[in-house]
Amino acid sequence: MEQLSGLDAAFVHQDSSRTPMHITGVLVYDCGADGESAIELATLQELVAQRLASFPLFRRRLHRVAMGMDTPYWVDEGEPEWSTHISESNLPEDSGWDRLFNKISRLHGARMNLKRPLWEMHLIHGLHDLPGLPPECQALLLKFHHSAIDGISMAAIINGLHQVGEDLPRENAGPIEAPGQWELWTRAHLNTVGRQFKLAETVSNLVPGFLRARQTRQKFSDLPPIHSSASRFNAHVKAGRNAGGVLMPMQEVIAIKRAVRRVTLNDIAVACVAGALREYLILHRSLPAKSLAAGVPINLRGPGDDKTGGNKIATMVVGLATHVADPVERLRLVHRYAVAGKKQIDALGSGTVMDISDSLAPAMLAEGIRTMAWATRIAEMPVPFHTMVSNVPGPGAPICLEDARLVVPLGFGPVRDNMGLFHIVSSSDSMMSVSFSACGKLLPDPQFYQQCLHNAFAALLGRALSQA
Numbered sequence: 001m002e003q004l005s006g007l008d009a010a011f012v013h014q015d016s017s018r019t020p021m022h023i024t025g026v027l028v029y030d031c032g033a034d035g036e037s038a039i040e041l042a043t044l045q046e047l048v049a050q051r052l053a054s055f056p057l058f059r060r061r062l063h064r065v066a067m068g069m070d071t072p073y074w075v076d077e078g079e080p081e082w083s084t085h086i087s088e089s090n091l092p093e094d095s096g097w098d099r100l101f102n103k104i105s106r107l108h109g110a111r112m113n114l115k116r117p118l119w120e121m122h123l124i125h126g127l128h129d130l131p132g133l134p135p136e137c138q139a140l141l142l143k144f145h146h147s148a149i150d151g152i153s154m155a156a157i158i159n160g161l162h163q164v165g166e167d168l169p170r171e172n173a174g175p176i177e178a179p180g181q182w183e184l185w186t187r188a189h190l191n192t193v194g195r196q197f198k199l200a201e202t203v204s205n206l207v208p209g210f211l212r213a214r215q216t217r218q219k220f221s222d223l224p225p226i227h228s229s230a231s232r233f234n235a236h237v238k239a240g241r242n243a244g245g246v247l248m249p250m251q252e253v254i255a256i257k258r259a260v261r262r263v264t265l266n267d268i269a270v271a272c273v274a275g276a277l278r279e280y281l282i283l284h285r286s287l288p289a290k291s292l293a294a295g296v297p298i299n300l301r302g303p304g305d306d307k308t309g310g311n312k313i314a315t316m317v318v319g320l321a322t323h324v325a326d327p328v329e330r331l332r333l334v335h336r337y338a339v340a341g342k343k344q345i346d347a348l349g350s351g352t353v354m355d356i357s358d359s360l361a362p363a364m365l366a367e368g369i370r371t372m373a374w375a376t377r378i379a380e381m382p383v384p385f386h387t388m389v390s391n392v393p394g395p396g397a398p399i400c401l402e403d404a405r406l407v408v409p410l411g412f413g414p415v416r417d418n419m420g421l422f423h424i425v426s427s428s429d430s431m432m433s434v435s436f437s438a439c440g441k442l443l444p445d446p447q448f449y450q451q452c453l454h455n456a457f458a459a460l461l462g463r464a465l466s467q468a
Contacts, residue, residue, distance in 0.1 A: 002074045004147060006358040008310050009071040011146040012062065012114070014369055014416055018239045020111040022118070023154060024412040024437075025142045025392070026104060028127070029404035030134040037403035038138050041088045041123055047401070048121065049082050051161055057148050057309050061117050065184055077117050085119060091126035098447060100127065100139070101243050107141055108412045108437055109241035118145035132247045133407055140401070146414055150311040151392035152299050158409070162399040198359040212347035220340040224333075226319050227290035231386040232281065233420040237439035244450035245410050245435030248457050253432050256461055259468035260328055263335045266391050268460070269425040269434050270294060270338070271331040273389055274320035275456025280449050281322070291319045295385040296338070298345060316341035317385050327460040328467060372418070387421045388413060394427040412437040
């Protein structure tokens with residue numbers, strides 16, 4: 001019997017028709033000049049059943065404890081009905097990027113059924129002559145609830161889908177039986193007592209951690225201060241999502257890295273988000289004088305720990321230098337903010353968020369999440385960051401699903417109260433993508449924001465090459 005961690009359960013507590021808590025990945029494939037390499041629905045169902053059945057996520061569902069007295073459990077659902085989780089649709093013949101992103105927005109904005117295994121796949125046909133892509137493409141959309149998966153374990157599933165023969169994953173944890181009521185209440189009582197000891201231990205570790213983090217901040221005291229108040233996207237969200245993204249040829253991204261030096265590929269992606277936010281907020285007359293900040297998840301998994309599911313992450317704060325006009329200077333400052341953020345996480349303890357969530361009673365954790373969202377709406381409270389930028393690693397070498405070659409992956413994260421704009425960075429061997437999902441009320445013009453991302457990358461590339 002496997003129980004969700006406090007952090008995993010937090011995503012269950014936040015899930016609603018207004019704030020669905022799942023991650024969506026979209027894999028775009030080259031189908032060949034005449035579409036001869038396109039994947040059929042029946043073939044996809046067969047491949048998924050063959051290659052992914054060993055991942056526990058695909059055959060288990062949530063089992064909740066009455067009155068929220070304890071965190072939910074994972075129980076076995078048996079052999080999945082693959083056809084009920086995998087569907088397909090066709091885009092109209094004249095569809096472009098806007099039509100595709102509208103389709104993604106609808107699928108990503110729909111809440112998952114929490115009584116079923118928490119995954120879905122949707123095959124999208126009819127991607128013809130999209131700028132930046134081969135002439136004939138198709139897309140595979142994957143949805144996984146965030147309580148069951150993080151970016152690293154999602155990447156492991158994507159890799160598993162593309163493995164063949166002897167490389168197929170073989171792990172199988174076996175069935176997880178539903179616990180009986182006596183066992184549930186017994187474990188709930190023991191967990192309640194255990195959380196009290198866990199909370200005392202966590203608090204005792206936090207005090208020296210905060211002192212170390214304070215000393216670390218002093219080492220970076222020359223960094224410009226970050227805007228601490230809410231921005232346009234730190235507000236109450238409604239149902240309905242807008243989605244978009246940009247594709248950046250990997251050769252051009254690497255050219256920026258070589259020209260600027262001492263920056264990472266992720267720094268470049270974050271700097272593009274910063275440039276886009278700067279342009280967008282200037283137009284809407286809501287750009288703060290100080291730098292905005294992004295929450296950037298950090299992987300806490302060890303080697304070989306990418307197939308276990310759940311969330312093993314910490315979130316560092318990275319300044320976006322949105323107050324800086326020059327794109328190269330902004331990139332350099334983003335890099336320094338990222339170094340400072342990582343060192344503060346190391347000083348505080350990378351597992352702090354997980355320790356805190358595991359130390360609180362589920363009802364208290366759920367109520368705390370709701371109270372913080374409510375308090376921020378009615379009062380001018382500080383926020384830790386203004387948007388999310390998550391890096392989901394993609395394959396470093398060419399991969400294929402049967403004969404269809406993966407061109408680029410896109411990603412779309414969950415949107416919630418006080419965090420109405422979420423970015424995911426991913427890449428293939430030849431292309432990097434920066435995708436976004438947003439509350440339709442807070443970002444009603446996704447095409448313009450998408451153009452801002454294009455402009456930010458073009459400006460950074462041109463400025464970096466001119467200085468090389």
